[in-house]
Amino acid sequence: MTEKEISVQGSSEGSTTSNPLSRKLNKILETRLENDKETLEALKALSTFFHENSLRTRRNLRGDIERRSLSISEEFADVFSIVKNAARDQTADLINKTTDLQKESQKLDMRAKVADAFLAKYQLKTEEVRVLRGTREGHLHEDFFQALNRVKQIHNDCKVLLRTNQQTAGLEIMESMALHQETAYERLYRWTQGECRSLTSDTVDVTSIHCRAMEALQDRPVLFRYVLDEFGTARRTAVVRGFIDALTRGGPGGTPRPIELHSHDPLRYVGDMLAWLHQASASEKEHLISLLRMATAQRPVSESGPLDICNKYPSLQQDLRELVRVEQVIVAEPGPMVLYKLANLLKFYKYTIGQLLNKEAALTSTLSEMEEFAQKVFFNALNVLASKLVEKVELPPADLGPTATLSQTLSLLQEILASHDSSVVSMDLREQDFARILTSVLDPLMQMCSLSASRLNPADMATYMINCLHAMQTTLSLYEYTDQRLEMLQAQTDAHVDTLVNEQASFILSRTALLQIYSIALQHKPEEGPLASLTGLNTSAIKDGMTHFDGFLATPDNYTLPQCNFLQSTAIREKIHQRAMNLIQGAYELLYKAIHNPDNQYQEPNSIMVRTPEQVKTLLS
Amino acid sequence: MTSGPYNYSYIFKYIIIGDMGVGKSCLLHQFTEKKFMADCPHTIGVEFGTRIIEVSGQKIKLQIWDTAGQERFRAVTRSYYRGAAGALMVYDITRRSTYNHLSSWLTDARNLTNPNTVIFLIGNKSDLEAQRDVTYEEAKQFAEENGLLFLEASAKTGEHVEEAFLDTARKIYQNILDGSLDLNAAETGVQHKPSAPDSNQANLEPGGGKDSCSC
Ligand SMILES: Nc1nc2c(ncn2[C@@H]2O[C@H](COP(=O)(O)OP(=O)(O)OP(=O)(O)O)[C@@H](O)[C@H]2O)c(=O)[nH]1
Ligand SMILES: [Mg+2]
Numbered sequence: 001m002t003e004k005e006i007s008v009q010g011s012s013e014g015s016t017t018s019n020p021l022s023r024k025l026n027k028i029l030e031t032r033l034e035n036d037k038e039t040l041e042a043l044k045a046l047s048t049f050f051h052e053n054s055l056r057t058r059r060n061l062r063g064d065i066e067r068r069s070l071s072i073s074e075e076f077a078d079v080f081s082i083v084k085n086a087a088r089d090q091t092a093d094l095i096n097k098t099t100d101l102q103k104e105s106q107k108l109d110m111r112a113k114v115a116d117a118f119l120a121k122y123q124l125k126t127e128e129v130r131v132l133r134g135t136r137e138g139h140l141h142e143d144f145f146q147a148l149n150r151v152k153q154i155h156n157d158c159k160v161l162l163r164t165n166q167q168t169a170g171l172e173i174m175e176s177m178a179l180h181q182e183t184a185y186e187r188l189y190r191w192t193q194g195e196c197r198s199l200t201s202d203t204v205d206v207t208s209i210h211c212r213a214m215e216a217l218q219d220r221p222v223l224f225r226y227v228l229d230e231f232g233t234a235r236r237t238a239v240v241r242g243f244i245d246a247l248t249r250g251g252p253g254g255t256p257r258p259i260e261l262h263s264h265d266p267l268r269y270v271g272d273m274l275a276w277l278h279q280a281s282a283s284e285k286e287h288l289i290s291l292l293r294m295a296t297a298q299r300p301v302s303e304s305g306p307l308d309i310c311n312k313y314p315s316l317q318q319d320l321r322e323l324v325r326v327e328q329v330i331v332a333e334p335g336p337m338v339l340y341k342l343a344n345l346l347k348f349y350k351y352t353i354g355q356l357l358n359k360e361a362a363l364t365s366t367l368s369e370m371e372e373f374a375q376k377v378f379f380n381a382l383n384v385l386a387s388k389l390v391e392k393v394e395l396p397p398a399d400l401g402p403t404a405t406l407s408q409t410l411s412l413l414q415e416i417l418a419s420h421d422s423s424v425v426s427m428d429l430r431e432q433d434f435a436r437i438l439t440s441v442l443d444p445l446m447q448m449c450s451l452s453a454s455r456l457n458p459a460d461m462a463t464y465m466i467n468c469l470h471a472m473q474t475t476l477s478l479y480e481y482t483d484q485r486l487e488m489l490q491a492q493t494d495a496h497v498d499t500l501v502n503e504q505a506s507f508i509l510s511r512t513a514l515l516q517i518y519s520i521a522l523q524h525k526p527e528e529g530p531l532a533s534l535t536g537l538n539t540s541a542i543k544d545g546m547t548h549f550d551g552f553l554a555t556p557d558n559y560t561l562p563q564c565n566f567l568q569s570t571a572i573r574e575k576i577h578q579r580a581m582n583l584i585q586g587a588y589e590l591l592y593k594a595i596h597n598p599d600n601q602y603q604e605p606n607s608i609m610v611r612t613p614e615q616v617k618t619l620l621s
Numbered sequence: 622m623t624s625g626p627y628n629y630s631y632i633f634k635y636i637i638i639g640d641m642g643v644g645k646s647c648l649l650h651q652f653t654e655k656k657f658m659a660d661c662p663h664t665i666g667v668e669f670g671t672r673i674i675e676v677s678g679q680k681i682k683l684q685i686w687d688t689a690g691q692e693r694f695r696a697v698t699r700s701y702y703r704g705a706a707g708a709l710m711v712y713d714i715t716r717r718s719t720y721n722h723l724s725s726w727l728t729d730a731r732n733l734t735n736p737n738t739v740i741f742l743i744g745n746k747s748d749l750e751a752q753r754d755v756t757y758e759e760a761k762q763f764a765e766e767n768g769l770l771f772l773e774a775s776a777k778t779g780e781h782v783e784e785a786f787l788d789t790a791r792k793i794y795q796n797i798l799d800g801s802l803d804l805n806a807a808e809t810g811v812q813h814k815p816s817a818p819d820s821n822q823a824n825l826e827p828g829g830g831k832d833s834c835s836c
Contacts, residue, residue: 203632203812245807246703251735252806256703267696275667275700282669283632283684283812348697352666 122154122161122173124180132184140191145212148188151180152219188213189223196231200238204287215294224295231291239280246276266329267341273326274349274367281356281363326370330377336385339378340416346371375433379440385409386444393451400464400566402471403452406445410475413441417479434481442472442485462499463563469493470569497576504561504580509587511559512548517541518587521594531600542595542608549588553611553619556581581620589613629673629680633793634704634810635786636734638726639711640719641690644745647776648711649687652786657777664689666697674787676794683790702733706802706810707741707789712760714744714773715752720760727767735809737802739792743785744773 033039049068050057057064124132128147134140155177161170192213199206217224250258259276262268330342350367357364394403402410416437449468453461473489476482509515516536524531531537552559560577567573592613595605602608611619637645641663650658653670669686686705688698702708708730712719723742730740742764744755757773764771770788774781793811796802804813 242807249807251703251808252803253736255735256733256808268700271697272700272703275697276704278667279634279684279686279701279704286671345697348666 121157122169124150124154129180132180132187134187140188140209140213142209142212144184144188145216148181148184148216151177151184155181185217185220185223188216189220189227192217192227193230196227197234199231199234199287202238202242204235204290206287206290206293211291211294214292215296218295231288235284235287239284242280243276247273263325266332266334266338267345270326270329270342271345274345274353277363278349278353278356281353285356327373330370330374333377333381336378336381336412337415337419339374339381341419343371343374343378344419346374379436382437382440385412386440389444389448390451393448396452396456396460396464400460400467400563401568402468406449406468406471409441409445410471413437414475414478417475417482431481438476438482438485445472458499459503459561459563462496462503463566465496466493466500466572467566467568469496470572493572497572497579500561500564500567500576501579501583504564504576505583505587507561508552508559508580508584512545512552514545514549514587514591517545518591521591522587524594526599531594531597532602539602539608542591546609553616556620585613585617585620588616629682630813631679631681631794631797632812633681633683633706633790635683635685635707635709635789636701636705637685637687637709637711638698638702638730639690640713640716640722640726643690643711643713643716643719644776645690645709645711646687648709648743648745648774648782648785649685651776651779651782652685655779657779663691664694666694667701672786674790676787676790679794681790681794683786685786699729699733702730703735704808704810705734705738706793707739708734709741709743709785709789710769711743711745712755713746714755714760715746715749717754720744720755723763727769735806737793737796738810739789739796740767740769741785741789742769742771743781744771745776747773747780748775748777 046065049064050061124147128150131141131143131147132151134144155174158170158174158177161167161173164170192210195207195210195213214224214227217227247259250256250261259269259272262272326342326346330339333339334342346367350364350371353367354361354364389405389409394405397403445468449465453464456464469489469492473486473493476486476489506515509518520534520537521531524534528534532539564573564576567576588609592609594600595602595609637649639645646661646664646668647658649668649670650656650661653672664687667686667688669684671682671684673680673682675681686701688694688701710723710726710730712723714720727740730738742760744757744760760773761771763769770785770792772781772785772788774785776782793802797804797811797813802809802811804811
């Protein structure tokens with residue numbers, strides 16, 4: 001073959017390659033059959049049934065191959081149809097199984113989802129558990145409160161489980177949540193307590209996480225109260241320190257001066273302490289509001305609403321009692337006047353601080369007690385004073401004016417009323433005290449005056465009493481709420497004025513020798529016979545009296561009752577004078593009519609009584 | 622979450638003084654409520670109001686004590702001077718007598734407050750120009766002679782009300798910065814919050830704390 005190849009190659013070298021036949025031949029020759037596996041296989045297969053190489057067989061070759069191919073295919077198809085049938089049966093089974101499995105799988109999926117959802121709803125995440133437990137000294141963070149809320153929520157949701165047939169699960173979960181909650185609240189409590197404990201500086205810096213903690217603690221009222229107590233104790237430290245500073249240190253460089261420096265001036269001393277307390281209460285109230293700004297369940301929402309700080313600061317009360325030395329000041333008996341002003345000051349602060357705090361706040365009630373105490377000591381002092389008045393009664397002075405004791409007591413009363421009037425206490429509160437003060441002072445004073453007047457003659461007594469009453473009236477008339485008292489005093493004055501008017505008129509009539517004549521004429525009845533016939537009423541006696549009376553008309557001032565000159569009130573003096581003159585004029589008129597009455601048988605009555613009553617009236621007015 | 626009415630680093634106490642009827646309560650009301658109270662009753666004793674302001678980026682809470690001008694309360698109101706960092710001394714520009722009494726108010730203020738207390742003179746009712754009884758110039762001179770800050774204001778229109786309260790606070794803050802007001806002394810009328818520990822501060826920032834996993 002190699003020889004042939006070479007010869008072919010040799011012969012083709014010289015000839016042209018464009019000859020189609022030689023190209024084809026070349027191609028065939030170049031074919032390397034030993035390398036063509038397909039052809040080799042085909043030839044091998046052919047040799048199995050192509051036994052003799054003859055023309056006939058060669059001619060039938062194609063047909064044979066085709067037939068063979070067909071029969072193989074048929075055989076193949078037969079075999080496959082068996083396989084196919086077998087496969088079909090098996091697949092149906094498989095499909096059924098698969099469907100079943102799919103269904104199963106869906107069911108399980110569903111269950112898994114339910115279980116997941118259940119777990120998500122009823123179990124804490126590990127992260128959450130960790131956050132809740134925290135470390136002992138670890139700070140609280142926002143996630144703590146979220147976890148705490150989750151626990152609460154789950155615990156709450158368990159109630160739904162208890163209503164289903166999942167009771168066991170419900171109970172178990174509830175129990176475990178309760179445990180979580182306890183640990184968490186314990187931790188919350190410790191943290192918040194520590195936080196509160198540190199709030200001892202002047203200004204309180206309540207962080208919002210602290211507020212959250214207070215809000216959360218509301219669910220545990222006992223812990224909430226403990227924490228507030230802790231806060232109270234811390235604030236007490238701050239307030240007491242500040243107060244002591246104000247008492248003893250004063251401002252920078254001693255200005256303002258320490259409050260203690262004013263301890264000799266009780267009003268200033270107590271006033272400064274109470275004002276300080278008032279301002280501190282306002283600040284502390286704000287601090288408490290700031291602390292509880294989220295804990296709305298435990299306090300009224302409105303910030304201006306009553307808020308009982310002091311009951312939250314129970315221990316502060318003790319200190320204040322000891323520090324605010326109001327009681328000592330009161331016990332030192334600074335005199336009724338100062339006591340009274342102190343009582344008023346306390347009343348003012350009770351009201352003012354009471355507006356800031358709850359009415360039942362301990363501070364307000366402490367102030368109330370102090371105020372009552374001051375009031376009691378004040379009235380005691382007044383009563384002691386009053387009983388002294390009645391104990392040793394002085395004789396009226398020669399001028400029948402008020403005694404020194406009366407003047408002193410009245411000026412004290414005046415001072416009290418004046419301070420009452422300019423008091424910082426509201427009107428209706430003032431009115432209450434008034435009656436009591438007046439009773440305490442005026443009744444014993446009246447007694448004292450009556451006692452000291454008891455041995456005097458009527459004119460002296462009336463004058464003295466009028467003077468005393470006048471002094472009292474003058475004092476009272478300057479102030480409010482004294483109308484009733486003034487009315488009583490006026491009624492008594494009027495009675496004594498009546499006495500004096502009569503005394504004055506009698507005095508004039510007796511000085512002019514007309515008293516006898518007038519009284520007889522006054523009581524005269526016609527059946528006693530004519531007046532002129534009665535002894536002492538003859539013409540000459542009356543003429544004599546008229547001469548005196550002319551003297552009186554000429555200089556009426558000389559006929560004034562000496563006591564009337566001692567009357568301290570010119571108005572009363574004038575009034576008594578006027579009324580006495582009216583009486584005289586009336587007496588004159590009565591006499592005049594009697595003399596001019598023909599029945600009385602006076603000759604020439606006009607020569608006996610020269611002046612007509614009108615003339616006398618004009619002269620006397 | 623950290624803002625709101627609870628966050629401030631200083632508290633300044635003010636006191637408002639002056640004759641009755643000059644408009645002290647109205648000024649306070651205008652400052653805290655931004656409203657004019659036309660028929661304001663006489664103050665009984667003392668009242669107080671608060672507002673948070675900002676000075677140089679610092680939040681400051683003003684606690685303002687409004688005193689009664691009526692004479693009968695004088696003894697009581699005197700006790701409130703001691704804690705004041707600022708004193709607003711008010712007169713009524715339409716009533717000369719209220720201006721004439723300033724020296725007596727000033728004496729009280731000087732004697733009863735601490736040496737650093739900032740005193741601000743306010744001529745109130747500047748809206749009533751037609752009834753003016755005290756000129757701006759003489760009041761200005763009085764203020765200068767006595768080292769007072771001074772403005773004419775109107776509680777009715779609100780003119781200069783903010784300024785008076787804020788300028789006082791600025792002056793107080795200035796005194797703190799330059800050290801003339803010693804915060805360690807008692808009764809300066811200024812309370813300063815201890816600068817909050819950083820850990821606490823960090824807690825306030827949601828998610829901001831790196832140490833949130835420290836446990
Ligand atoms: N036109 C005008 N009236 C004012 C102004 N400020 C106050 N008033 C009026 O002045 C009166 C007194 O104001 P108050 O604020 O009560 O005075 P006060 O100084 O607080 O008085 P006391 O509490 O008694 O010391 C009120 O009737 C106000 O309406 C103002 O700026 N302009
Ligand atoms: Mg007022």
